[in-house]
Amino acid sequence: MPQLIAPKDRLIVSLDLPALEPAEAMIARLGDSVTFYKIGYQLVYAGGLSLARKLSAAGKKVFIDVKLHDIGNTVMRGVESLSTHGATFVTVHAYPQTMQAAVEGRGNSGLQILAVTVLTSYNEADLQEAGYRHAISDMVAIRARQAKTLGVDGLVCSPEEVAALRAIVGDQMSLVTPGIRPAGSSVGDQKRIMTPARAIAAGADYLVVGRPIVEATDPKAAADAIQAEIAQALS
Numbered sequence: 346m347p348q349l350i351a352p353k354d355r356l357i358v359s360l361d362l363p364a365l366e367p368a369e370a371m372i373a374r375l376g377d378s379v380t381f382y383k384i385g386y387q388l389v390y391a392g393g394l395s396l397a398r399k400l401s402a403a404g405k406k407v408f409i410d411v412k413l414h415d416i417g418n419t420v421m422r423g424v425e426s427l428s429t430h431g432a433t434f435v436t437v438h439a440y441p442q443t444m445q446a447a448v449e450g451r452g453n454s455g456l457q458i459l460a461v462t463v464l465t466s467y468n469e470a471d472l473q474e475a476g477y478r479h480a481i482s483d484m485v486a487i488r489a490r491q492a493k494t495l496g497v498d499g500l501v502c503s504p505e506e507v508a509a510l511r512a513i514v515g516d517q518m519s520l521v522t523p524g525i526r527p528a529g530s531s532v533g534d535q536k537r538i539m540t541p542a543r544a545i546a547a548g549a550d551y552l553v554v555g556r557p558i559v560e561a562t563d564p565k566a567a568a569d570a571i572q573a574e575i576a577q578a579l580s
């Protein structure tokens with residue numbers, strides 16, 4: 346539930362880096378400023394699961410972002426395997442079979458399933474081009490209802506959808522938002538974005554931030570500034 350999360354623990358730094366060595370160097374630079382790390386495609390295929398175990402043994406929280414989507418049996422077994430690394434969150438795409446299988450696979454392990462609703466790099470035209478007939482707002486709402494019914498633990502969504510999705514899923518599911526851009530930072534390939542302060546004010550539980558921190562000249566200063574913005578927005 347949002348009110349129980351300490352402000353500092355709401356920032357998840359995405360370790361989108363090519364190898365363990367730069368990832369460990371980044372973690373050392375960020376030090377006590379950051380308590381929660383995301384390990385995604387780039388690092389997970391470069392030894393990232395060993396880093397997940399190391400981070401969780403060191404008392405940090407870990408989000409394994411592998412966005413699973415396959416037949417149910419494969420997803421279930423994949424999630425069973427992923428539940429052994431000490432992570433807090435793992436991602437799957439928000440398809441009913443996939444979400445149901447992921448919930449079965451996580452069992453009582455303590456690993457929480459996050460369903461990715463509509464990627465933050467998509468706008469309305471991108472969604473139509475991919476063959477969907479719904480507007481983004483309708484699509485995320487449909488997927489949020491299905492996720493809630495299936496017992497999924499949380500959603501990954503754009504901060505633009507947080508308020509609407511909170512009304513659907515209530516306080517028991519975590520709302521995790523990438524697409525976070527501090528004022529003045531480069532947008533890159535993200536399309537549905539907000540500043541940290543606005544995302545928190547909209548009701549996000551966790552903010553996922555990659556390039557604005559890991560590509561900053563001073564990553565610790567960038568993380569500290571976002572932490573301060575989060576704390577200010579919550580006060």
Ligand SMILES: O=C(O)c1cc(=O)[nH]c(=O)n1[C@@H]1O[C@H](COP(=O)(O)O)[C@@H](O)[C@H]1O
Binds near residue numbers: 385
């Ligand atoms: O599942 C995710 O974390 C995710 C979902 C989504 O819709 N959009 C999105 O950007 N992400 C991830 O969040 C991170 C955002 O990174 P930056 O755009 O560099 O801040 C990346 O690691 C993405 O893979």
